[in-house]
Amino acid sequence: MRAVSYGGGVQSTALLVLAAHKRIDFPIFLFANVGDDSEHPDTLAYVNDIARPYARQNGIELIEVKRCRRDGTSETLWERLNQRNSRSIPIPVRMGNGAPGRRSCTSDFKIKVIGRWLKRHGATAASPAAVGIGISLDEIHRANKRRSEPHEVIEYPLLQLGLRRDDCAQIITDAGLPVPRKSACFFCPLKTVGAWREQRYREPDLFxxxxxxxxxxxxxxxxxxxxxxxxxxxxxxxxxxxxxENPAASDEMQDPGCDSGWCMT
Structure with a gap:
């Protein structure tokens, strides 16, 4: 089994185009939706209106997966954050010194969710699935094979092809698709200050x-x-x-933040 962890952002959408053009061998793309109330609305719109039809036209399965409770109902990250009886915070909130705290959001709402789907569909330690992660050459520091689970082997197709983020945007444009925004929860503490300024100025409801x-x-x-x-x-x-205030054009908007590659791609 060969599947890409699809985030709805630039790098993983470039992987979708590369798969459609048969430049990489990944017939399955798994979108771990952390919640319609948690993902950025633009990302959800892009996945549903742009990526899903494109995948269908090119014979690629784009499958949405969500975290489920034991009773079978889905759980969103926003719901967990707002549980009044919870003693932990799963997102990397910043401490008084500015350092991010520990987080479990990526593991609980992306890695484990995709892992369960892979195992239900035959991935085992003896026969692991290949999971493609959308890390580009300019973010090579985010690549970390040590985080793979027993049922998976992590691959980095963009690194193997020597592609940078700008290359990914060009690949998407050349395919006739709009370039998506960076994918992340709209409230992610790993956003840059520039991204927060942009949200307050242009998306006050989310802010x-x-x-x-x-x-x-x-x-x-x-x-x-x-x-x-x-x-x-x-x-x-x-x-x-x-x-x-109006965010300055020089504000940094593209700090990767999450180092795993499962988010912000």
């Missing part, structure tokens, strides 16, 4: 949802006797850290 989430998480931390944590590195609430 104020992020502000509310930060407040909810800190109310819970206060009840547990813990210090506050934040969605930016500034050590102050989000609406104070990010001012309502």
């Amino acid at each position: 104020w949802k992020s502000v509310h989430l930060e407040e909810v998480l800190n109310e819970r931390r206060a009840m547990l006797g813990r210090d506050p944590a934040y969605l930016t590195r500034y050590g102050v609430p989000l609406d104070q850290a990010i001012k309502p």
